[in-house]
Amino acid sequence: MRIVFIGPPGSGKGTQAVNIIKKYKPVHLSTGDMLRAARAAKTEIGLQADKYMSSGQLVPDDVIVGIISERLKQEDCQAGYLLDGFPRTIAQAEALDKMLAEKKTPLDAVLELQVPDDELFRRLAERAEKEGRSDDTPEVIKNRLKVYNEQTSPLLAYYGKKNLLKSFNGLGTVEEVFARIETILDSLQK
Ligand code: AMP
Numbered sequence: 001m002r003i004v005f006i007g008p009p010g011s012g013k014g015t016q017a018v019n020i021i022k023k024y025k026p027v028h029l030s031t032g033d034m035l036r037a038a039r040a041a042k043t044e045i046g047l048q049a050d051k052y053m054s055s056g057q058l059v060p061d062d063v064i065v066g067i068i069s070e071r072l073k074q075e076d077c078q079a080g081y082l083l084d085g086f087p088r089t090i091a092q093a094e095a096l097d098k099m100l101a102e103k104k105t106p107l108d109a110v111l112e113l114q115v116p117d118d119e120l121f122r123r124l125a126e127r128a129e130k131e132g133r134s135d136d137t138p139e140v141i142k143n144r145l146k147v148y149n150e151q152t153s154p155l156l157a158y159y160g161k162k163n164l165l166k167s168f169n170g171l172g173t174v175e176e177v178f179a180r181i182e183t184i185l186d187s188l189q190k
Pocket residue numbers: 009031032033035052053054056057058059060064084085086087088092144
């Protein structure tokens with residue numbers, strides 16, 4: 001399966017991505033994880049990305065598209081993958097479409113985890129207190145939600161038009177939310 005997984009910061013996307021990987025075994029392609037690894041290794045891309053990440057801004061499209069296009073060429077991606085945190089802008093979605101059209105490997109679905117903004121802010125503030133993540137201060141949280149609403153949410157209409165969008169409710173327990181995902185993914189496999 002080739003799936004894009006979209007959800008605002010604090011929606012539980014990371015947790016549900018792990019559940020999807022465990023059960024359906026696609027390769028997990030998280031651009032956030034790739035950037036954090038690059039930053040920890042102090043590569044040039046990692047150091048460049050850091051200033052955007054720590055203020056809740058998006059890393060420039062050409063950097064991210066370069067990372068993903070290299071990654072998608074690797075052998076392990078040929079059997080399917082879950083794109084987690086990419087694309088995040090229309091320009092990234094168009095670049096992805098172009099790559100997939102060249103390879104004749106279209107997406108199967110785009111999953112959207114829906115959680116209202118006030119609940120997201122509450123969850124993110126709670127996480128900030130517990131984990132002390134540098135990108136979880138109230139200012140940065142506000143910025144990440146704003147960036148999502150302005151730059152990423154237009155992807156919903158973009159994929160809706162292509163009949164790929166499967167939106168579901170992200171409220172409830174982890175198990176309840178995963179059951180909704182299973183219903184969607186099982187129906188794709190039939
Ligand atoms: P995430 O773990 O997916 O929330 O990503 C953490 C941070 O990495 C984001 O706040 C962005 O600064 C950056 N990032 C991750 N994925 C992308 C992307 N597709 N486009 C631009 N920036 C990204």
